[in-house]
Amino acid sequence: MLVDAREPDLRRGLRQRGSDPRRLSSAVAVVGAVGYLVVSVVLTVVTLSPMVGGGLAVLLAVGLVVANLVLVGYLAYTGVVVVRREGHGLGNLLTLGALGGVAGLLLLLGLGIVLSWSWLVIPAVAGLAVSATFGLLLTAFVVYGAVYARQAPHPGMDAIVVLGSKVFGDRVPPLLAARIDRGLEILGSEQEAGRRPVLVLSGGQGSDEDAPEGAVMARYALREGADAELVRVEDRSRTTEENLTLSRDLLLGEGLGTSLVVTTNDFHAFRAAIIARELGLDAQVVGAPTARYYFPSAVLREFIAVLARSPIFHAAVAVVVALAAGALAWLVVR
Structure with a gap:
């Protein structure tokens, strides 16, 4: 059910x-x-x-x-x-x-x-x-x-959280672009229905990255037409757990609600949902497409990570x- x-x-x-x-x-x-x-x-x-x-x-x-x-x-x-x-x-x-x-x-x-x-x-x-x-x-x-x-996102969320992944300089690779595009698609549907959830781009800076993922993701979202008033950047997280908890804290800090729709790639969606449940978060996770050649290895890593919990x-x-x-x-x- x-x-x-x-x-x-x-x-x-x-x-x-x-x-x-x-x-x-x-x-x-x-x-x-x-x-x-x-x-x-x-x-x-x-x-x-x-x-x-x-x-x-x-x-x-x-x-x-x-x-x-x-x-x-x-x-x-x-x-x-x-x-x-x-x-x-x-x-x-x-x-x-x-x-x-x-x-x-x-x-x-x-x-x-x-x-x-x-x-x-x-x-x-x-x-x-x-x-x-x-x-x-x-x-x-x-x-x-x-x-x-692949479930349709439940309407009426307070925020759409896009989980980060590796960026290259100021370039968003296709894997991450698919996540942001899915978030923008959901945001557009909500705006058409007269609702205005915020869009949280979540990701910190890795040792091999020139800038925080969240900041690079936000610039991509703005170039793609996102409303600047609705865009938020979470730039400290290093893991999926931190993506979710720090994004929630950001929303609470602004006095906003914490009912979330989270976007990531399809291979990662179920594990992210399991983590959200373990953290007690009110969150639905939806997936964006992944290159077919990459999916088997990626989903196997996700499965092992779930077992490791x-x-x-x-x-x-x-x-x-x-x-x-x-x-x-x-x-x-x-």
């Missing part, structure tokens, strides 16, 4: 309407429910008509295999493109590293089976089980996050899954 981010008492609104959509568990629940529905339909058809159901099951199985092969090829291609265009940084190597890790586990499993080395099969199965578990979580994160990021819990899940899968493999191969 979706929650109106304009609810004056956000916590009371959540109790009345249901769980907050800005959490990873909501993503798992929704995607899991859809998957369960699909499986239930297939099993029902198989029960009512074995021939038709069997054909449907085969078709789905073939489709899944083809889809996975296409996905692997796409991830491999985009991983190489990202490294070529963006450099060999750790973040840019995540996609290729993840593919390499899964391929390595499959190779170990194959060798263990062929050579009858149970000591190799057991850890390979455990590793693949952990990989599959987090692969399902990643699928839920990507699918649910893509839907969340609860490291003990997710580490415990990995250990339990590995132990359970390893024990089952041992029972089979002993």
Whole structure:
């Protein structure tokens, strides 16, 4: 169930309407429910008509295999493109590293089976089980996050906050320009409806930047036609958490309301929403388009960053899954 981010008492609104959509568990629940529905339909058809159901099951199985092969090829291609265009940084190597890790586990499993080395099969199965578990979580994160990021912004917000990212001198790169353009689009719609929310450009100055991101972003917004009376600059933040909290503090300092619509890139929207929820902010996050070649590596970084917010819990899940899968493999191969 979706929650109106304009609810004056956000916590009371959540109790009345249901769980907050800005959490990873909501993503798992929704995607899991859809998957369960699909499986239930297939099993029902198989029960009512074995021939038709069997054909449907085969078709789905073939489709899944083809889809996975296409996905692997796409991830491999985009991983190489990202490294070529963006450099060999750790973040840019995540996609290729993840593919390499899964391929390595499959190779170990194959060798263990062929050579009858149970000591190799057991850890390979455990590793693949952990990989599959987090692969399902990643699928839920990507699918649910893509839907969340594309929601239309709720009208009547007090402010539109644009999250910053790296600038080059006085130049706003395409990735950041898309965020600002989305904010300007929302601002224009609000002005057409007779409302005047402020536009907060949020971002501090990195060690490799010549000026604060917020200031450079504001100049871009003004060149694009933003009303100067509505533009605000937050130029001290270094992280998404600081983007949100310092922008809120800026609004409070001016005696303005703090019901927010936050714009960022689509790959970052769901994590930003999770952070906003954890901070207790009344904020909806919407996403701007990202270059297709860049999206896989970027969303994988976001997913890892979300897991890192609860490291003990997710580490415990990995250990339990590995132990359970390893024990089952041992029972089979002993």
